[in-house]
Amino acid sequence: MANSAKDLKVSDEVAIEISGMHKWYGDFHVLKDINLTVQRGERIVVCGPSGSGKSTMIRCINRLEEHQRGNILVDNIELTNDLKNIDAVRMEVGMVFQHFNLFPHLTVLENCTLAPIWVRKVPKKEAIEAAMTYLERVKIPEQAHKYPGQLSGGQQQRVAIARSLCMNPRIMLFDEPTSALDPEMISEVLDTMIDLAQSGMTMICVTHEMGFARKVANRVIFMDGGEIIEQNEPEEFFNNPQNERTKMFLSQILNH
Amino acid sequence: MTDLSFNRTEYHEDLPPPASEVGIFGWLRHNFFSTWYNSIGTVAVLYLFYLVVPGLIDWTLISAVWDSKSNQDCRFEGAGACWGFIDARFNLFFYGFYDIENYWRPSLVGLLLLFLAVPTLFEQVPKKIAGGMFALFTLGWAVWALAGLGQVASLNLQVTIGILVFLGAVTAGIFLKTPRSVCALAIVGVFPWVSVSLLYGPLNVASLSSGIGIAVYAAMLIGGGALAYWSTKRRDALGSFVGYLLAYSAVVIIYMNWGFGLTNQATSSFGGLMLTLVLSTVAIGVSLPLGIMLALGRRADSMPAVQMLCIGFIELVRAVPLITILFMAQFMLPLFLPEGVNFDNVVRALVGVSMFASAYMAEVVRGGLQAIPKGQFEAADSLGLNFFLKTRLIIMPQALKIVIPGIVSTFIGLFKDTSLVSIIGLMDLLLIAKSSVTDAKWLGLEHEAYFFIALIYFVFCFGMSRYSIYLERKLHTGHKR
Numbered sequence: 001m002a003n004s005a006k007d008l009k010v011s012d013e014v015a016i017e018i019s020g021m022h023k024w025y026g027d028f029h030v031l032k033d034i035n036l037t038v039q040r041g042e043r044i045v046v047c048g049p050s051g052s053g054k055s056t057m058i059r060c061i062n063r064l065e066e067h068q069r070g071n072i073l074v075d076n077i078e079l080t081n082d083l084k085n086i087d088a089v090r091m092e093v094g095m096v097f098q099h100f101n102l103f104p105h106l107t108v109l110e111n112c113t114l115a116p117i118w119v120r121k122v123p124k125k126e127a128i129e130a131a132m133t134y135l136e137r138v139k140i141p142e143q144a145h146k147y148p149g150q151l152s153g154g155q156q157q158r159v160a161i162a163r164s165l166c167m168n169p170r171i172m173l174f175d176e177p178t179s180a181l182d183p184e185m186i187s188e189v190l191d192t193m194i195d196l197a198q199s200g201m202t203m204i205c206v207t208h209e210m211g212f213a214r215k216v217a218n219r220v221i222f223m224d225g226g227e228i229i230e231q232n233e234p235e236e237f238f239n240n241p242q243n244e245r246t247k248m249f250l251s252q253i254l255n256h
Numbered sequence: 257m258t259d260l261s262f263n264r265t266e267y268h269e270d271l272p273p274p275a276s277e278v279g280i281f282g283w284l285r286h287n288f289f290s291t292w293y294n295s296i297g298t299v300a301v302l303y304l305f306y307l308v309v310p311g312l313i314d315w316t317l318i319s320a321v322w323d324s325k326s327n328q329d330c331r332f333e334g335a336g337a338c339w340g341f342i343d344a345r346f347n348l349f350f351y352g353f354y355d356i357e358n359y360w361r362p363s364l365v366g367l368l369l370l371f372l373a374v375p376t377l378f379e380q381v382p383k384k385i386a387g388g389m390f391a392l393f394t395l396g397w398a399v400w401a402l403a404g405l406g407q408v409a410s411l412n413l414q415v416t417i418g419i420l421v422f423l424g425a426v427t428a429g430i431f432l433k434t435p436r437s438v439c440a441l442a443i444v445g446v447f448p449w450v451s452v453s454l455l456y457g458p459l460n461v462a463s464l465s466s467g468i469g470i471a472v473y474a475a476m477l478i479g480g481g482a483l484a485y486w487s488t489k490r491r492d493a494l495g496s497f498v499g500y501l502l503a504y505s506a507v508v509i510i511y512m513n514w515g516f517g518l519t520n521q522a523t524s525s526f527g528g529l530m531l532t533l534v535l536s537t538v539a540i541g542v543s544l545p546l547g548i549m550l551a552l553g554r555r556a557d558s559m560p561a562v563q564m565l566c567i568g569f570i571e572l573v574r575a576v577p578l579i580t581i582l583f584m585a586q587f588m589l590p591l592f593l594p595e596g597v598n599f600d601n602v603v604r605a606l607v608g609v610s611m612f613a614s615a616y617m618a619e620v621v622r623g624g625l626q627a628i629p630k631g632q633f634e635a636a637d638s639l640g641l642n643f644f645l646k647t648r649l650i651i652m653p654q655a656l657k658i659v660i661p662g663i664v665s666t667f668i669g670l671f672k673d674t675s676l677v678s679i680i681g682l683m684d685l686l687l688i689a690k691s692s693v694t695d696a697k698w699l700g701l702e703h704e705a706y707f708f709i710a711l712i713y714f715v716f717c718f719g720m721s722r723y724s725i726y727l728e729r730k731l732h733t734g735h736k737r
Contacts, residue, residue, distance in 0.1 A: 087642060097635065101629075101635035102635070104733060105653050105731070114641075119645070147733035148733075149733055164639075167639060
């Protein structure tokens with residue numbers, strides 16, 4: 001099963017192209033000269049110490065954060081201040097957050113159908129059908145009529161994944177999806193993500209789940225101090241890291 | 257050495273709680289006698305009740321004089337409340353100086369509001385009960401009106417038919433799939449205009465008396481309708497909104513000019529509970545949407561001009577007492593207005609009270625907006641919801657739910673604050689009570705008058721408070737982390 005994900009073909013088509021991107025928070029230079037090209041079908045894991053700009057970088061891809069210099073092209077749409085472009089990109093890019101960010105006043109099903117109905121203008125009946133297929137795919141169709149507050153963390157995160165998938169995105173961003181979960185719930189979320197990777201989804205995951213990276217990623221990126229320090233295939237990255245900082249980081253997280 | 261190994265092979269079964277924790281005794285112990293100081297408090301409060309309640313019951317019920325014709329009938333040893341006074345002044349308390357033959361008009365407005373509000377406010381009113389209420393009401397009204405009974409003698413046929421058609425439409429609406437949205441739409445879109453023409457009568461729209469004016473309104477109606485039709489077909493949201501707005505405004509203006517063909521009733525005759533309700537209903541109806549807009553405007557960092565305007569309005573209005581605003585509206589406004597332009601006194605009070613309430617409401621709503629975690633905005637953004645959808649579907653429902661207690665507090669405060677309009681000479685419930693006891697026949701019955709209006713205020717405010725609790729329970733969706 002794990003191998004089938006790794007053997008997936010990556011197409012030549014470019015999904016995301018980031019070139020010479022810089023970002024500042026006030027005086028603080030958080031992202032420095034980021035250059036990254038993501039092919040369609042790639043599964044990229046981004047890791048690095050906290051404060052290294054991993055989350056900020058992927059949040060720039062759907063413009064939750066604004067970059068000040070350089071270009072970001074998603075599906076050949078350039079991210080600028082143009083709201084039309086931003087909306088177009090956001091329709092194609094799904095995002096899963098560390099703290100789930102489900103809408104607590106809506107049921108699980110309503111969480112999933114809201115955006116398709118209002119943004120994609122899908123008829124309500126079709127939206128519900130689609131939502132139920134995705135809820136089945138993340139293995140919680142029986143929770144459809146509950147509220148997020150009644151679910152466990154792992155279930156909530158799987159709902160969040162289903163909610164993103166309901167918009168039929170071509171790219172999925174994961175921002176530390178398992179960091180806020182109890183140990184017993186991490187695997188159920190990772191299984192869902194592996195399943196998604198096997199379906200050929202273009203994914204960028206900020207995560208420290210190195211087992212997941214080994215299993216499904218075709219590229220691992222290491223960031224520190226707002227820069228991409230090293231990137232490689234998972235085997236090479238873990239067995240033969242080049243940069244001193246990477247070596248130190250890996251020895252810290254793997255030696256437990 | 258001790259053996260550290262332990263292995264539980266069977267889980268402990270769930271046991272019922274001890275008897276002292278549940279049942280009536282558990283409840284009493286928990287709530288009234290949990291500690292020695294709690295017990296002392298309980299006993300002290302019981303003693304206070306013993307001192308107050310029997311006397312109150314005696315005065316209001318047992319020793320009360322129910323059929324007094326004047327204060328002379330109550331002047332004997334041991335006499336309680338003189339309720340004949342309330343009976344004699346009942347109409348004054350409720351309708352002020354409104355013409356007796358027109359009492360049906362404010363009554364009808366009140367009933368309409370009640371019958372539209374109940375299905376809007378409560379989700380669980382069964383359709384059959386709601387529909388039955390409407391049908392009964394419509395039928396009763398028809399019998400009453402057509403038979404020319406009671407105070408409806410002055411009602412003309414035109415009005416009767418108009419009202420019956422309207423009520424029939426609402427009754428039909430109740431049986432449709434979504435009675436709540438129909439009622440909500442009727443409350444927002446139809447009720448305000450109908451109630452103005454019922455309470456005040458037709459508005460004289462000057463522009464409708466000239467041929468050009470009529471042509472303009474006809475163009476608005478037809479053009480707007482056509483625009484709305486075509487835009488809806490092409491799924492153009494802005495176009496259909498503008499189209500509907502144009503057509504709707506034309507209909508409202510033409511309708512207001514006709515106003516069921518009723519006679520005009522001067523606003524100076526408005527008074528008593530009716531005036532209090534008119535003021536507070538309008539202020540409540542205006543302050544919530546306006547407050548939401550002001551709160552959003554105050555947070556609109558990307559639009560500094562709008563933000564400054566909203567902050568300025570909120571801070572200015574909150575920095576000034578309501579009495580000052582009412583005085584300003586009464587005495588200062590005419591100085592700024594051009595010669596000949598004159599606003600009605602009641603309208604001035606309405607504007608003043610609504611402005612005041614909106615500023616407070618804005619801050620209450622802003623409090624709710626602050627409480628929404630940033631993640632909710634980001635999740636909505638990441639799904640591609642635009643600002644309008646995000647605010648309407650994600651942020652506002654949660655923010656308003658958080659501040660229900662604050663919103664209802666503001667409403668309750670506002671309801672009671674309307675008594676301040678007596679300062680600019682409007683005869684609201686409080687001023688009516690105060691002046692009615694100056695009548696020589698009923699001199700010295702302040703207790704009865706104030707007790708009665710206190711009861712009225714209590715019924716309304718307590719009702720709002722209970723509704724707030726109901727709403728909080730209904731909107732509660734599981735535990736938040």
